[in-house]
Amino acid sequence: MESRFHSVALLEEKCKGCTNCIKRCPTEAIRVREGKAVINAARCIDCGECVRTCENHAKIIIANSLEDLRQYDYTIALPAPALYSQLERASGPDEIVWALQEIGFDEVCDVSFGADIVTECTRRHLKSFPELRPVISGACPAVVRLIQVRFPNLLPHVARVESPMYAAARVARAEASGRLGIPDERIGVFFITPCAAKVTAVLAPLGSQKSYVNGAISISDIYGDLITRMGRGGTARTMHRGSSFGFGWANSSGELKALGLNNVLAVDGIHNVLDLLEEVDDGRLAGVDYIEALACPAGCVGGPATVENPFVARARMIKISEAVEADSAQARAEAKQIVDEYGEDFFAIEGELAAVAGLAIDPRLEVAIAKMSELERLLAELPGLDCGACGSPTCRAHAEDVVCGYASEVDCVFKLREAMEEVAEELLKLAKTDLPSLQRRNDR
Ligand code: SF4
Ligand code: SF4
Incomplete structure (x- = not known):
């Protein structure tokens, strides 16, 4: 049995053995035995579909808490773009950045800015490997894990570009360490996550040996801390860093809009992703150059660690992207400059993306x-x-x-x-x- 960390776990005392979750799991990783759900670790991709399905709240996401910030001399929050769609009373992204500092972070680095960096790297990646199509986005770790477990033949198609979370983490770390002279190990970088898959990606990275993010805190866990600070003064300063395209990554099709390419396709919802990957695997999908695939309905705004209705959040996200439009050209130019300065390899997935033999009936x-x-x-x-x-x-x-x-x-x-x-x-x-x-x- 695989010993890899999984962020999705069962609260046995709450499980009624109703079998609802076993039918929704895209890798058939769950069984009910002796009246309780049991998760097969080798098959689980931490997509969080069972967390969403279980009405008894027996499936939970194990993540960090604000207490964990105390282990570091300097802390940086990496808010997922989806966070900005969750707080209905916020005047805009800057008030949320301000509130993150109020609840204990020393600094905030937008993952939407990481998305701008990844957009630039992906454009270059597509130019460097024109012979391999379609390229599949590696931004959603649940989808990459699904490919590792169910479609190993498609692994070479996954873009060798790190996720926006990692891009933001690497830049924020390098900048803070250079600016403040603090040793890297004393800097704590925490992703504010919409999902379980990202928690797993932080604590058990996909291809890399090293994680540049120290922890992940669920949006749902700090929602209360943030919402109570909305309307309490906030800030008049511009504190966000990403472009409107970077913020747009929170919604399905957001990555494609940022890339601005033809012959592309976006799919969201893990079962839709599964169907589409089956078509790609069977060679039935011709003429598509790039696939954006997100495990959650409507994109990251519908992640299992969010609190808002995904469709309300999506509409709010569109407004937020429009509101930050004025700063976009500058943010994108800065992202391009950073990629020039650090080089694309700095933002590439390190190590091999190996197949996971979770579905084999027997290795012999x-x-x-x-x-x-x-x-x-x-x-x-x-x-x-x-x-x-x-x-x-x-x-x-x-x-x-x-x-x-x-x-x-x-x-x-x-x-x-x-x-x-x-x-x-x-x-x-x-x-x-x-x-x-x-x-x-x-x-x-
Ligand atoms: S849906 Fe919830 S209560 Fe039902 S079997 Fe799954 S974990 Fe248990
Ligand atoms: S779609 Fe976004 S929120 Fe959902 S599992 Fe993937 S990265 Fe996480």
């Missing part, structure tokens, strides 16, 4: 073939209702669990009924059989 080929044939035999005997009563999401998943020894055939209620009917028939036969003492008398 011959055994896998034998198990597949047994799986098909079992599946043919199951009712095909995909009801989930067995604790597996589909009849196929149940057959696989039986073959792998994780479940019993009679966990299926229909198979159980068949087995009980057989036992009942046997009992009936036995009941009709004469007792040996009577048989002897009749024989005489």
